[in-house]
Amino acid sequence: MSQASPPRIASWLVDLFSPGEDAESIPGDLLEEFSDLAAKSGVPSARRWYWRQSSKTIAHLIVSGFRVAPWSIVGTVLLGYLLLVFGNSLAEEAIVGVIHLRRNHVTPYYNHTQLATYVLWLNTSILIGRLLMSLIIGCFVALAAKGREMGATITLGLVVGASVGVFFLVGVLRHWPQNAYLLPFLVDQFAHSIAIVVGGIIVRESRLAMTRRPSGV
Amino acid sequence: MRLDYANLFYIVYLMPRRDYLGEFEHIVILALVRLADRAYGVTVRREIEARTGREVSIGAIYATLDRLEAKGYVRSQLGEPTPERGGRSKRFFHVTAKGMSAVNRTHRAIQSMTQGLDLIGSYL
Numbered sequence: 497m498s499q500a501s502p503p504r505i506a507s508w509l510v511d512l513f514s515p516g517e518d519a520e521s522i523p524g525d526l527l528e529e530f531s532d533l534a535a536k537s538g539v540p541s542a543r544r545w546y547w548r549q550s551s552k553t554i555a556h557l558i559v560s561g562f563r564v565a566p567w568s569i570v571g572t573v574l575l576g577y578l579l580l581v582f583g584n585s586l587a588e589e590a591i592v593g594v595i596h597l598r599r600n601h602v603t604p605y606y607n608h609t610q611l612a613t614y615v616l617w618l619n620t621s622i623l624i625g626r627l628l629m630s631l632i633i634g635c636f637v638a639l640a641a642k643g644r645e646m647g648a649t650i651t652l653g654l655v656v657g658a659s660v661g662v663f664f665l666v667g668v669l670r671h672w673p674q675n676a677y678l679l680p681f682l683v684d685q686f687a688h689s690i691a692i693v694v695g696g697i698i699v700r701e702s703r704l705a706m707t708r709r710p711s712g713v
Numbered sequence: 714m715r716l717d718y719a720n721l722f723y724i725v726y727l728m729p730r731r732d733y734l735g736e737f738e739h740i741v742i743l744a745l746v747r748l749a750d751r752a753y754g755v756t757v758r759r760e761i762e763a764r765t766g767r768e769v770s771i772g773a774i775y776a777t778l779d780r781l782e783a784k785g786y787v788r789s790q791l792g793e794p795t796p797e798r799g800g801r802s803k804r805f806f807h808v809t810a811k812g813m814s815a816v817n818r819t820h821r822a823i824q825s826m827t828q829g830l831d832l833i834g835s836y837l
Contacts, residue, residue, distance in 0.1 A: 515779075523801060526771055560775075564780070615749075
């Protein structure tokens with residue numbers, strides 16, 4: 497038998513997107529066919545086949561996830577979106593609250609440099625806090641959408657991305673070119689979409705680690 | 714007696730569901746019948762590719778099989794994990810009696826629709 501291994505990224509993606517009931521069979525089938533093909537036609541050809549098959553397979557799995565459990569995905573995405581709306585403002589308020597508490601609710605006098613440092617520090621803290629909140633919400637959505645973690649978190653990420661895109665377009669049309677903060681805002685908001693999907697990956701990987709049996713059984 | 718909407722819904726509710734198989738569902742279920750107890754993702758994919766010349770993805774096969782299983786036309790069971798599959802199990806599929814009757818119903822419908830038609834001649 498050939499000792500060749502399939503492309504790591506492709507096989508990781510297949511593991512991520514395979515639903516709970518097919519978490520073993522789909523990656524196993526692809527690996528079995530890859531090994532056969534590598535022995536017959538060579539490793540480069542088998543790797544190309546694996547990429548082609550895994551990308552088609554992932555597309556089918558995403559679509560079938562919506563067909564099999566549409567309301568469960570829509571429900572978790574909606575819940576996640578609402579949590580995101582409330583959670584982000586909560587994170588912002590919590591960070592500002594902690595800062596005020598540390599200063600015993602007294603706002604000190606700042607010169608220009610100190611103020612700039614304070615604003616930078618505050619903005620960075622809020623950004624990190626909100627990104628962490630998005631990550632936690634991504635994890636929560638993935639936990640709720642058991643077996644369809646990636647479909648649910650990617651959908652939520654796309655919904656957030658789409659709403660940000662609309663907001664950005666409106667902003668550009670109304671304030672262009674005066675508002676220099678629109679582009680950083682866009683980057684910041686898209687980072688939230690990525691954080692949500694990362695949350696989904698964390699939960700999916702944890703579940704896979706719990707169910708995975710040692711290889712070579 | 715006059716029929717109103719409530720009667721209509723009741724009649725539709727009482728009508729037996731006659732589900733026909735879709736084209737790819739039909740192909741997949743016939744592959745399961747051909748393969749008997751050797752039917753799992755790899756063999757089903759190869760059987761379809763060999764007989765139809767159509768390259769299909771494992772994802773398409775599983776999406777269809779999961780749908781058929783939800784309808785009660787097939788059932789599945791996990792086999793033993795094997796080393797050539799990285800210690801992962803095969804998922805074997807079998808056609809149920811309900812699945813066989815769906816295949817027969819679809820065949821009869823196709824036969825009935827094609828009866829008396831000269832499909833080849835009409836394109837010459």
